[in-house]
């Protein structure tokens with residue numbers, strides 16, 4: 061899998077064909093569950109493909125404005141509660157999304173508005189909590205429509221885009237501060253093409269309502285992720301956003317550089333000026 065290509069090619073699909081994924085492909089997906097990369101490998105998580113007979117029961121507790129996108133299949137990810145468990149689910153779930161993208165299967169993350177109700181509706185008897193839901197199947201092409209454009213929760217409209225990527229944060233805007241001690245006129249990114257590609261992948265990550273409430277600081281060999289306060293995004297969705305982004309960054313940087321680093325959760329041992337309302341999530345040695 062070429063993770064840079066997959067991360068930049070992936071887009072959310074909301075109109076699915078009434079066509080199921082073939083059983084042998086479902087088996088391949090299930091076999092990938094334990095392979096999905098984790099942020100905190102010790103945390104027990106569980107992937108569940110929802111029985112299609114039960115999926116309409118999810119209406120009213122998941123999706124923007126409680127509206128469930130109709131899809132032939134859904135994967136629910138459950139987790140035990142522990143530090144960073146939601147980010148861990150975002151990380152593992154996005155790894156699965158990239159695997160599905162590689163299999164030419166389309167996906168959409170779906171917000172969970174009421175996890176207790178969802179558990180009840182799906183009759184799930186588990187001590188783990190439902191943390192994330194991903195719809196998958198095959199996109200139904202509707203004329204020349206390429207992507208959904210989201211204005212707000214109740215105004216999700218279709219719009220043809222000229223480019224192939226969603227309107228995402230530009231790298232220059234995503235980076236709040238950059239100082240690698242490089243003294244000439246070029247920026248850090250001109251020196252580190254692997255880092256640049258990892259940043260593009262991070263900026264292409266899916267996020268709740270495409271709001272992307274995060275910024276990056278590059279400081280003295282560290283890539284630091286800063287979460288921004290956003291009143292429209294729930295805590296669960298923001299933590300998923302962050303895990304998803306961390307996976308994209310990790311996968312692309314590791315594959316391109318051949319150096320398999322890890323995310324460290326928490327603040328690095330240094331004073332940093334943060335954007336307003338920002339908190340440090342973690343950092344990655346680059």
Ligand SMILES: Cc1cc2nc3c(=O)[nH]c(=O)nc-3n(C[C@H](O)[C@H](O)[C@H](O)COP(=O)(O)O)c2cc1C
Nearest residue numbers: 071072123124169170171226266267268269270300
């Ligand atoms: C945590 C999370 C929850 C999301 N929930 C929904 C949802 O309930 N309904 C929906 O249509 N899209 C949902 N999305 C998809 C985003 O709207 C989509 O990722 C964003 O608009 C960016 O578009 P793209 O994925 O095509 O790059 C969600 C995405 C994330 C990361």
